[in-house]
Amino acid sequence: LTPAMNAGLPIIRQLEQAGYQAVFVGGAVRDAILGIPVKDIDIATAAKPEEVMELFPRCIPTGLAHGTVTVMLEGTPYEVTTYRKEEQYENYRKPSAVTYVTDLDEDLLRRDFTINAMALSGLGVIHDPYGGLRDLRHGVLRCVGNADDRLMEDALRMVRAIRFIGVYGFHPSASVWRALQRHRELLRHVAMERILAELDKMMASRLPAKCLTWLLASGLLSRTKLPLGNVDKLSDPALRQVDLSFLDGINDLDVRWASVLLAGSWTLQEAEAALESLHMSNKKSKRILPIIRIHESMRAGLKELADRFLLEKMMERFAGLFLHHGATAAADWLIIQASIPPNSALSILSPSSLRALNKLLQDAPVRSVKDLDLNGAELAKALGKKPGPWLKESLDHLMLQTALGRLDNVKPRLLAAVIAREED
Ligand code: ATP
Numbered sequence: 553l554t555p556a557m558n559a560g561l562p563i564i565r566q567l568e569q570a571g572y573q574a575v576f577v578g579g580a581v582r583d584a585i586l587g588i589p590v591k592d593i594d595i596a597t598a599a600k601p602e603e604v605m606e607l608f609p610r611c612i613p614t615g616l617a618h619g620t621v622t623v624m625l626e627g628t629p630y631e632v633t634t635y636r637k638e639e640q641y642e643n644y645r646k647p648s649a650v651t652y653v654t655d656l657d658e659d660l661l662r663r664d665f666t667i668n669a670m671a672l673s674g675l676g677v678i679h680d681p682y683g684g685l686r687d688l689r690h691g692v693l694r695c696v697g698n699a700d701d702r703l704m705e706d707a708l709r710m711v712r713a714i715r716f717i718g719v720y721g722f723h724p725s726a727s728v729w730r731a732l733q734r735h736r737e738l739l740r741h742v743a744m745e746r747i748l749a750e751l752d753k754m755m756a757s758r759l760p761a762k763c764l765t766w767l768l769a770s771g772l773l774s775r776t777k778l779p780l781g782n783v784d785k786l787s788d789p790a791l792r793q794v795d796l797s798f799l800d801g802i803n804d805l806d807v808r809w810a811s812v813l814l815a816g817s818w819t820l821q822e823a824e825a826a827l828e829s830l831h832m833s834n835k836k837s838k839r840i841l842p843i844i845r846i847h848e849s850m851r852a853g854l855k856e857l858a859d860r861f862l863l864e865k866m867m868e869r870f871a872g873l874f875l876h877h878g879a880t881a882a883a884d885w886l887i888i889q890a891s892i893p894p895n896s897a898l899s900i901l902s903p904s905s906l907r908a909l910n911k912l913l914q915d916a917p918v919r920s921v922k923d924l925d926l927n928g929a930e931l932a933k934a935l936g937k938k939p940g941p942w943l944k945e946s947l948d949h950l951m952l953q954t955a956l957g958r959l960d961n962v963k964p965r966l967l968a969a970v971i972a973r974e975e976d
Pocket residue numbers: 577578579580591592594662663664665668669706708709753
């Protein structure tokens with residue numbers, strides 16, 4: 553038993569003393585065996601919800617319809633759910649009715665995957681009727697029973713499958729993988745809130761990129777309404793090239809979401825619509841959208857910079873900075889380079905991003921027309937033309953080309969480039 557489980561042990565003991573079987577189940581058991589910190593503790597019991605409520609005065613009837621009571625112990629919530637089976641699945645969603653049972657095996661049978669269908673007694677004895685331990689050891693995600701049936705009963709299980717495969721670095725069993733592809737259309741029957749909850753768990757996990765890559769590979773991505781542009785329409789080889797690994801390097805969940813949205817749809821409006829179609833809460837949207845807004849200003853600011861010869865190339869680096877180092881680093885840049893007021897930028901300057909900025913500036917080969925190895929008078933003379941607006945335009949062009957590294961900053965090259973352009 554993990555420390556978190558030990559803390560919940562009194563609940564199991566009390567149920568047992570009252571004559572009811574009670575065990576730890578679900579993700580807590582799976583994660584305890586994997587040695588991963590356990591988040592929420594689920595307990596299953598033969599006691600009926602009313603009986604649970606009678607035993608524990610400090611409890612909340614959170615999901616009575618499904619037999620779940622949340623018991624509070626030392627400020628920690630524990631979900632206590634009565635053994636049950638689920639019968640009438642309708643429209644590929646959650647069952648409309650549940651029946652309480654007294655047999656633990658029957659309760660475990662209704663669960664989605666073998667690794668989620670194990671129980672752990674208060675004495676630390678594992679109960680594993682469907683081979684969860686073996687699959688956990690081999691890193692295989694397998695349905696309890698027939699994969700087609702199980703994924704069709706509740707189509708959300710397809711997204712859960714991707715989450716477990718991605719987060720734990722598992723592989724789907726052949727039958728799970730086949731069923732996923734066969735039934736992915738059914739996801740449209742599932743409420744977006746439930747899908748979003750799973751997506752959110754993926755995004756908050758250690759390996760969001762793995763999860764998204766599996767979502768892509770399974771063809772489920774577009775059906776989740778996750779707006780990653782047109783990736784779903786890409787051919788297989790192109791798909792394999794999609795690199796989302798930058799996501800893993802971002803620590804902040806909001807910035808991860810913003811980055812995914814940016815990777816697909818670039819405008820603030822599109823992002824807003826996307827979050828809405830995902831049914832993201834207002835509270836969260838209000839944190840995510842400003843990051844996108846800042847990114848947009850950065851792009852606008854950078855356009856101005858480019859107009860002032862500060863470079864397409866730097867724009868790329870800027871975007872790279874955002875994607876790889878997060879919004880703060882990019883916002884720092886924004887304040888300095890694009891003169892966006894700090895209060896509209898995301899966060900205060902950090903010394904490390906200032907250092908990065910200096911380095912980038914030092915690396916740029918040319919930063920102003922004055923740095924060119926050719927001045928206006930020389931250019932007018934060489935072309936035998938009178939100075940005029942054309943002169944500034946030509947020098948600007950040379951400046952941008954050299955800054956982008958497309959042209960060497962040496963007089964003959966610069967002159968040749970202007971002449972070639974005149975001839976065009
Ligand atoms: P997490 O680590 O995110 O908590 P979890 O597996 O515990 O993962 P929960 O949503 O907390 O996921 O569900 C607890 C348990 O309930 C699961 O382990 C699984 O046994 C069962 N379960 C949850 N959702 C489903 C579902 N859609 N179909 C079948 N069983 C499910």
